Amino acid sequence: MVLANTQLTSTLLGTRCPCGGTHLPQDHWQAAEGMPDNPADMINDLMRMGLYKPEVLELAQTLTTIEMKEALLLQQIGGGNPERENFCRELIREAGGLDQVLAAAFGVNATEFFSNTIRSGDFSRREFIKRVVVAGALIAAGSCGQQQSTNSPVEASPNASTPTNLEKKDLAIGFIPITCATPIVMSEPLGFYEKYGLNVTVKKLASWAAVRDSAIAGELDAYHMLSPMPIAITLGLGSASFPIKLASIENINGQAITVALKHKDTVKEAKDFKGFKIGVPFPFSMHNLLIRYYLAEGGLDPDKDVQISPVPPPDSVAKMTAGELDAMLMPDPFNQRAVFEKVGFIHMLTKDLWNGHPCCAFAASQQWIDTNPNTFRAVNKAIIDAAVYADNPSNRESVAQALIERKYLNQPLPVVQAVLTGKFEDGLGNTKDVPDRIGFDPYPWKSFSKWISSQLVRWELMPKDKANYDTIAQDIFLTDVAAELQKELGQTPPAEAERVEKLIYGSFDPKNPTAYIEEQVKRLQR
Numbered sequence: 001m002v003l004a005n006t007q008l009t010s011t012l013l014g015t016r017c018p019c020g021g022t023h024l025p026q027d028h029w030q031a032a033e034g035m036p037d038n039p040a041d042m043i044n045d046l047m048r049m050g051l052y053k054p055e056v057l058e059l060a061q062t063l064t065t066i067e068m069k070e071a072l073l074l075q076q077i078g079g080g081n082p083e084r085e086n087f088c089r090e091l092i093r094e095a096g097g098l099d100q101v102l103a104a105a106f107g108v109n110a111t112e113f114f115s116n117t118i119r120s121g122d123f124s125r126r127e128f129i130k131r132v133v134v135a136g137a138l139i140a141a142g143s144c145g146q147q148q149s150t151n152s153p154v155e156a157s158p159n160a161s162t163p164t165n166l167e168k169k170d171l172a173i174g175f176i177p178i179t180c181a182t183p184i185v186m187s188e189p190l191g192f193y194e195k196y197g198l199n200v201t202v203k204k205l206a207s208w209a210a211v212r213d214s215a216i217a218g219e220l221d222a223y224h225m226l227s228p229m230p231i232a233i234t235l236g237l238g239s240a241s242f243p244i245k246l247a248s249i250e251n252i253n254g255q256a257i258t259v260a261l262k263h264k265d266t267v268k269e270a271k272d273f274k275g276f277k278i279g280v281p282f283p284f285s286m287h288n289l290l291i292r293y294y295l296a297e298g299g300l301d302p303d304k305d306v307q308i309s310p311v312p313p314p315d316s317v318a319k320m321t322a323g324e325l326d327a328m329l330m331p332d333p334f335n336q337r338a339v340f341e342k343v344g345f346i347h348m349l350t351k352d353l354w355n356g357h358p359c360c361a362f363a364a365s366q367q368w369i370d371t372n373p374n375t376f377r378a379v380n381k382a383i384i385d386a387a388v389y390a391d392n393p394s395n396r397e398s399v400a401q402a403l404i405e406r407k408y409l410n411q412p413l414p415v416v417q418a419v420l421t422g423k424f425e426d427g428l429g430n431t432k433d434v435p436d437r438i439g440f441d442p443y444p445w446k447s448f449s450k451w452i453s454s455q456l457v458r459w460e461l462m463p464k465d466k467a468n469y470d471t472i473a474q475d476i477f478l479t480d481v482a483a484e485l486q487k488e489l490g491q492t493p494p495a496e497a498e499r500v501e502k503l504i505y506g507s508f509d510p511k512n513p514t515a516y517i518e519e520q521v522k523r524l525q526r
Contacts, residue, residue, distance in 0.1 A: 193379070198375070230246040249361050253437060278329070450469045450498070
């Protein structure tokens with residue numbers, strides 16, 4: 001069964017697939033992998049990309065049978081060209097039938113939306129039509145995805161130029177699925193890597209220990225790391241010594257102290273955490289250092305009065321649900337996810353402990369940088385560019401849409417939106433509006449390095465004889481390189497490399513970290 005008016009149906013797709021039968025079928029399925037699971041979201045995304053026109057919603061109203069769906073698919077891909085139509089039929093056959101094509105597009109929602117005919121009501125009819133048309137667009141989108149919208153975010157920095165003489169263009173970067181990784185992750189779907197001549201695949205890793213071990217083994221090109229990790233790995237703290245450089249900061253703020261909901265009536269301040277099992281993502285993390293800072297200032301000994309344990313962020317909500325954690329200081333979106341699942345409440349945002357504190361970073365080994373100096377500058381530049389784009393509040397919604405995909409954060413959109421926009425529920429019945437809950441400032445202040453090192457010494461995670469604060473900051477934090485790249489992008493980095501850091505319980509002077517530690521220990525007697 002075919003549609004009679006081919007002139008009308010030729011307008012169904014805004015961009016016709018040039019596929020003439022030269023691609024392998026799996027190329028098309030891979031192209032569809034990153035699309036939203038929700039069909040309505042997918043059609044809206046494709047329309048924003050300009051891949052097809054709004055009139056399609058009206059033109060598709062008569063598509064109520066499986067034969068008509070197949071006719072739509074064949075005519076839009078084939079356009080009257082028998083070879084293209086045969087290629088489309090081969091794809092359908094390869095997938096095991098049109099139902100399998102639809103299942104590939106919509107996953108578990110395929111049966112819900114395609115096993116029955118259109119139901120009554122404008123809403124259901126409209127949603128059904130959207131889903132039919134998306135199936136017809138899948139193959140075309142796979143071949144035409146390289147075409148950019150005029151509003152593409154990669155046009156955000158007109159002063160940027162595509163680097164030349166890249167030693168390597170195909171890269172793999174490891175990441176943990178948290179919002180702290182936003183600039184690294186979003187640069188793949190939003191085209192920032194491509195803008196700088198790179199073909200980057202981001203690889204999801206299970207834990208920070210896996211990131212560390214992969215980096216030492218040289219398994220990937222570069223990494224999303226916690227800010228203290230390049231210091232720890234370079235100095236051999238908790239692992240073999242392996243030189244790692246912190247190239248740029250991924251995010252500032254963006255963490256929270258979350259408490260199990262069963263404690264909502266008893267936890268008001270730090271001293272109320274006594275006896276708690278508390279999760280942090282890794283010993284060498286801002287999370288571990290900040291929770292210790294908070295507890296110590298509240299009168300508790302973090303090594304005696306509570307039990308602090310490393311927990312991979314993706315496991316944190318499940319462990320709290322199972323009663324294995326009373327509290328956690330985790331990266332988002334898992335604090336918000338605990339609220340979403342009604343198992344925890346947000347006790348405090350870490351920005352309230354130290355507004356502007358670093359969390360995660362982009363890092364690479366010294367060996368890799370030495371081998372690929374031009375490529376290193378290009379990828380760091382792409383991430384710095386993306387960070388500034390993500391820091392713009394007007395871009396947060398689109399960034400959230402990019403992050404939620406299964407191969408990236410794999411989180412509900414409302415959870416990621418709550419973190420990025422700062423409009424969130426705290427789990428205690430309060431609606432908060434904190435626009436700077438998370439920020440993306442790529443500049444790696446050397447004072448960050450010195451505070452981190454001071455706290456590693458304070459909590460005996462670093463021997464005092466390794467604590468050469470100036471050398472660590474100079475050798476591991478590539479502040480000068482980041483500033484240079486920011487200037488090339490038309491940004492204005494700070495003129496200074498370090499600053500006095502203002503925390504909730506006093507200021508940190510990077511000129512004298514040793515005095516800072518001594519004052520903390522003397523005042524708190526721990």
